[in-house]
Amino acid sequence: MAGRIEDYALIGDMQTAALVGRDGSADWLCLPRFDSHAVFAALLGNEEHGFWRLGPAYGRDAEPPRATRRRYKGDSLILEQEWDTPRGTVRVIDFMPPRDGAPQLVRIVEGVSGRVPMRSALRMRFSFGWVVPWVHKVGDRIAAVAGPDSVWLDTPADTYGEELTTYSDFTVGPGERIGMAISWEPSHKGAPPVAEAEEALSATEEFWRGWVGQCTYHGPYREAVVRSLITLKALTYAPTGGIVAAPTTSLPEEIGGSRNWDYRYTWLRDAAITLSSLLRTGYREEARAWREWLLRAVAGDPQNLQIMYGIAGERELGETELDWLPGYENSRPVRIGNGAASQLQLDVYGEVTEALHLAHMTGLARNDHANLLLLKLIRYLEDHWDEPDEGIWEVRGPRRHFVHSKVMAWVAVDRAVKLIESGEVDGPLDRWRELRDDIHRTVCERGYDKERNTFTQSFGSKELDASLLLIPQMGFLPPDDKRVIGTVEAIQRELSTPDGFILRYPTAGDEPGVDGLRGDEGAFLACSFWMADDLAMIGRVEEARRLFERLLALRNDVGLLAEEWDPKLKRQVGNFPQAFSHVPLIDTALRLTASGAYGG
Numbered sequence: 001m002a003g004r005i006e007d008y009a010l011i012g013d014m015q016t017a018a019l020v021g022r023d024g025s026a027d028w029l030c031l032p033r034f035d036s037h038a039v040f041a042a043l044l045g046n047e048e049h050g051f052w053r054l055g056p057a058y059g060r061d062a063e064p065p066r067a068t069r070r071r072y073k074g075d076s077l078i079l080e081q082e083w084d085t086p087r088g089t090v091r092v093i094d095f096m097p098p099r100d101g102a103p104q105l106v107r108i109v110e111g112v113s114g115r116v117p118m119r120s121a122l123r124m125r126f127s128f129g130w131v132v133p134w135v136h137k138v139g140d141r142i143a144a145v146a147g148p149d150s151v152w153l154d155t156p157a158d159t160y161g162e163e164l165t166t167y168s169d170f171t172v173g174p175g176e177r178i179g180m181a182i183s184w185e186p187s188h189k190g191a192p193p194v195a196e197a198e199e200a201l202s203a204t205e206e207f208w209r210g211w212v213g214q215c216t217y218h219g220p221y222r223e224a225v226v227r228s229l230i231t232l233k234a235l236t237y238a239p240t241g242g243i244v245a246a247p248t249t250s251l252p253e254e255i256g257g258s259r260n261w262d263y264r265y266t267w268l269r270d271a272a273i274t275l276s277s278l279l280r281t282g283y284r285e286e287a288r289a290w291r292e293w294l295l296r297a298v299a300g301d302p303q304n305l306q307i308m309y310g311i312a313g314e315r316e317l318g319e320t321e322l323d324w325l326p327g328y329e330n331s332r333p334v335r336i337g338n339g340a341a342s343q344l345q346l347d348v349y350g351e352v353t354e355a356l357h358l359a360h361m362t363g364l365a366r367n368d369h370a371n372l373l374l375l376k377l378i379r380y381l382e383d384h385w386d387e388p389d390e391g392i393w394e395v396r397g398p399r400r401h402f403v404h405s406k407v408m409a410w411v412a413v414d415r416a417v418k419l420i421e422s423g424e425v426d427g428p429l430d431r432w433r434e435l436r437d438d439i440h441r442t443v444c445e446r447g448y449d450k451e452r453n454t455f456t457q458s459f460g461s462k463e464l465d466a467s468l469l470l471i472p473q474m475g476f477l478p479p480d481d482k483r484v485i486g487t488v489e490a491i492q493r494e495l496s497t498p499d500g501f502i503l504r505y506p507t508a509g510d511e512p513g514v515d516g517l518r519g520d521e522g523a524f525l526a527c528s529f530w531m532a533d534d535l536a537m538i539g540r541v542e543e544a545r546r547l548f549e550r551l552l553a554l555r556n557d558v559g560l561l562a563e564e565w566d567p568k569l570k571r572q573v574g575n576f577p578q579a580f581s582h583v584p585l586i587d588t589a590l591r592l593t594a595s596g597a598y599g600g
């Protein structure tokens, strides 16, 4: 059975990613891309659905031993796990080399002390655990073939097949290193190049050293910021510049519940905010590549803009359920594809325009096509900003006039006006200044509850929504405005979990809530970081710092965050690791650093 979500560590090559548990088992891997079918899907089922465990040998009826220690090697995505056993200590180094060619997952076993018997158990199952491949020897290599896919195992260790699994049993002594690697290749192409584990390790170390070296943040939260940046980089699909929201599907927002979604796609919202964090910490190349991705993905009529695309800009993301998978801790259904792709979410115009504006402010070279796109987006908004939509949380209930959506429509027009004022783009300045004022007035009249002194989730509603915390951050109103302070206080009062983190909005348990779904969910980590930001902005800096540091403590031992935190079970829930959690971590760290609010 899969471990807790926080028991996993991420390795990846900027084309796909794997999750490796503390027991040495790679339980999740899609090949060759993030959004391909999984070859290891034990995460959402059991061993029958594919895994690769590499660790100390253990008795037939025993549980696989958990690593005694683990860490990433310096500022890299190279995972090192160590087991202290009665026979000695052994280290397993796991990574995926950044590549042009065949995707590889490389594992190096290194004896540290004593002589430790090891076992590798590799069970490949294609199509998310559904298809058993044809496994056979080709010279020294093992090939597993099914339909369009083939996966090849290279290792100097002896292997044998049993119970539809490829095993390898060997012993390592101090200083001995044994490499094992799998590579993917389209099955019609034959064998991929043999994986060279040690060379791949040096190249991977060098890659991460060079990338992290560009980071311009040197503040007190550097360790957390750098780990988050590495995670965001790992979620970037290098060939196109697209960014996945997370490398997993259907890790549940409620253990045993049905709020299980596929995040292996590029949301304009998530990608745009990711870009903003990367730009603020010195990373221009990713911003440039994503802007190119954006232009290709949304090319054509802005009427046809989708809120999310495939990582190469694909539009068809049809949602289906995989009924043979029992789901993570029986959280059904397991979904692939995402029905939210066809929703109207007006906030997306604001996030994209904000990212393009920031790209300009941080000196990214002008791109006339991007400027043209921006004008088209605002022209579309002129006619549609006052329509109800599904909003930032992608509700599956009826459309509403979500206040956050309108605020972000204001952001879109505001940033466009600023770009015109700066001479970067040409547009109807007076008309859009008027539009900006019109949206602002409407939000303040219809989205604000005078009696309670708070903005509300949607026009005329009594509900609150943590997305309103973005009002001062986006510059819609200054932080000392009494309506902003009232909103922050109301959200803190009504949407806090007992341990002080923040829910997105109220859910209704067994009844369908505003989001059209039954069941509850955990504290939303992005919203909890936004609360820390707002507290700092309204002058409650010490409280902001304490909340931020409590949020940092929720990260797992290798610095990773899922989408949510279950305050009752005290564990991470939702897809993992999640860009939408790591981005606000970076943003809050930068804000607290700028305010000088850190230290004990």
Ligand SMILES: OC[C@H]1O[C@H](O[C@H]2O[C@H](CO)[C@@H](O)[C@H](O)[C@H]2O)[C@H](O)[C@@H](O)[C@@H]1O
Binding pocket: 245, 259, 261, 262, 263, 267, 269, 270, 338, 339, 340, 392, 393, 394, 395, 396, 515, 580
């Ligand atoms: O909760 C319902 C929705 O949950 C997912 O959306 C969430 O994740 C997105 C990706 O990080 C994020 O952009 C969005 O703001 C979140 O609400 C899911 O993708 C939706 O299909 C689902 O309706």
